[in-house]
Amino acid sequence: xxxxxxxxxxxxxxxxxxxxLATELKNNANKLAKWTVQSMxxxxxxxxxxxxxxxxxxxxxxxxxxxxxxxxxRDFAAQMNLNMTNAWGILxxxxxxxxxxxxxxxxxxxxxxxxxxxxxxxxxxxxxGQDVEEVDNSAAQNDDED
Numbered sequence: 001x002x003x004x005x006x007x008x009x010x011x012x013x014x015x016x017x018x019x020x021l022a023t024e025l026k027n028n029a030n031k032l033a034k035w036t037v038q039s040m041x042x043x044x045x046x047x048x049x050x051x052x053x054x055x056x057x058x059x060x061x062x063x064x065x066x067x068x069x070x071x072x073x074r075d076f077a078a079q080m081n082l083n084m085t086n087a088w089g090i091l092x093x094x095x096x097x098x099x100x101x102x103x104x105x106x107x108x109x110x111x112x113x114x115x116x117x118x119x120x121x122x123x124x125x126x127x128x129g130q131d132v133e134e135v136d137n138s139a140a141q142n143d144d145e146d
Contacts, residue, residue, distance in 0.1 A: 039073040047071045
């Protein structure tokens with residue numbers, strides 16, 4: 001929502017596309033980095049970024065596409081200072097960390113509001129045989145009971 005401090009896409013997209021992209025890189029760096037790395041690992045030649053807005057501010061279901069832009073994954077990674085050597089180093093560090101733990105089942109979560117990753121040990125048979133929807137529904141039912 002541009003009224004909450006973001007750039008108003010409807011007015012700025014045509015004339016200041018770079019400013020809109022810079023704002024989104026700042027506000028959604030983790031998502032954009034994840035998508036960029038995924039596209040590089042998949043060997044894609046292009047990433048198409050779309051700028052989407054709600055058709056009406058109070059309607060969260062209907063959206064309009066304001067514009068799209070093509071990038072080469074490596075060029076986009078360079079633009080956002082994403083270094084694949086560094087990404088592989090981070091992955092190796094996480095794997096090494098888990099290799100030092102006793103054998104078991106662990107859950108790795110990124111804190112949505114802080115630059116922090118948390119690791120939780122979970123019981124061995126937790127989450128087995130459950131689909132994501134079943135987990136989400138049981139969580140919603142528990143919230144209703146509170």
